[in-house]
Amino acid sequence: MLVDFEIIERAQQGDGGAFNQMVQAYRKRILGTIARLIGRPEDVEDVGQEVFVRLFFSLDQLRTPEVFEPWLYRLTVNAAYDYLRRQRRRRESRMSDLSEQQVVIADALAGGRRLDEEQQKARTREFVQSLLSSVSEEDRILLTLKEVEGLSLKELEQIYQVKENALKVRLFRARQRVLKAFAATQPEAAKQLSGDD
Amino acid sequence: MALPNDGFHDELARAFAEYREACPAPELSDGFMPGIWRGIEARCGFSMTVRRISRRFVTAAVALCLLMAILLTIPRTPNAAVGYASSTYLEALATDHSIEDIPITDLEHRDGGVE
Numbered sequence: 001m002l003v004d005f006e007i008i009e010r011a012q013q014g015d016g017g018a019f020n021q022m023v024q025a026y027r028k029r030i031l032g033t034i035a036r037l038i039g040r041p042e043d044v045e046d047v048g049q050e051v052f053v054r055l056f057f058s059l060d061q062l063r064t065p066e067v068f069e070p071w072l073y074r075l076t077v078n079a080a081y082d083y084l085r086r087q088r089r090r091r092e093s094r095m096s097d098l099s100e101q102q103v104v105i106a107d108a109l110a111g112g113r114r115l116d117e118e119q120q121k122a123r124t125r126e127f128v129q130s131l132l133s134s135v136s137e138e139d140r141i142l143l144t145l146k147e148v149e150g151l152s153l154k155e156l157e158q159i160y161q162v163k164e165n166a167l168k169v170r171l172f173r174a175r176q177r178v179l180k181a182f183a184a185t186q187p188e189a190a191k192q193l194s195g196d197d
Numbered sequence: 198m199a200l201p202n203d204g205f206h207d208e209l210a211r212a213f214a215e216y217r218e219a220c221p222a223p224e225l226s227d228g229f230m231p232g233i234w235r236g237i238e239a240r241c242g243f244s245m246t247v248r249r250i251s252r253r254f255v256t257a258a259v260a261l262c263l264l265m266a267i268l269l270t271i272p273r274t275p276n277a278a279v280g281y282a283s284s285t286y287l288e289a290l291a292t293d294h295s296i297e298d299i300p301i302t303d304l305e306h307r308d309g310g311v312e
Contacts, residue, residue, distance in 0.1 A: 020230065031223040032222055035223045036217065045223070045225075045229060049232045049236055050236070053240065056233075056237050057237075057240065120219075121219035124212065125220060127212065128213065175206075178209065179205050179209055182208065186208075
């Protein structure tokens with residue numbers, strides 16, 4: 001926990017100063033998560049503000065301060081999901097529509113070729129975001145939380161409020177869909193895969 | 198279609214790990230906190246307006262109900278209350294059309310009419 005329970009309780013009672021402290025404590029983490037979830041740096045701040053505004057209005061629904069973090073994550077996930085849904089039309093590019101450059105990036109990633117560090121980072125971002133945009137918003141958010149944010153199944157259970165088994169099934173299916181898209185970017189590997197069959 | 202093999206699993210895991218490193222920490226602008234409070238005030242303003250309107254509506258409805266209840270319970274005139282509520286039809290008729298009130302000319306006309 002980045003803040004004391006007392007601060008959360010004070011914020012619940014309408015203390016603006018305590019609320020500010022909570023925002024200050026969590027904003028970096030939340031904005032980082034949003035950045036990785038939505039993949040558009042220019043909109044991260046707007047979505048972050050939306051998360052904290054929602055937090056302000058729903059603080060009275062928080063029963064115990066112990067569950068504050070997963071609950072804040074849930075608000076973040078919901079805000080990111082709403083944003084991604086609004087942006088769906090722009091993000092409907094399929095892996096089959098990937099540019100030549102993106103295929104080269106995938107190839108470079110697979111081959112482990114050395115690229116200039118910054119250039120490579122930018123390409124990695126573009127590539128993973130392309131992969132994630134090829135699946136639904138639900139899959140994208142779930143995979144990002146698990147694979148990129150590194151949240152445990154227990155934490156995901158609290159955020160999604162579903163049983164671990166159901167979560168595992170959802171994760172497996174989401175991963176399979178991304179893997180298919182990933183395989184489509186690597187013709188060499190795909191050939192090997194079809195050869196194996 | 199064949200499912201992707203373990204090699205792809207590893208590659209994908211590596212891509213995700215690199216993605217985390219490749220995402221820069223978002224820069225926080227000075228307008229972040231004021232923006233949050235603007236958003237809160239805007240929503241407070243809207244919900245307060247809705248609340249105020251609904252409160253006025255409820256007050257007006259209660260006042261109207263009270264007024265109607267008063268109008269229905271209080272009799273319009275005291276005479277009416279005595280005349281219509283506590284006497285029979287014949288008594289009421291006698292009170293309203295007592296023979297003393299009828300002008301003489303009218304009585305004559307009536308008598309003539311009967312003959």
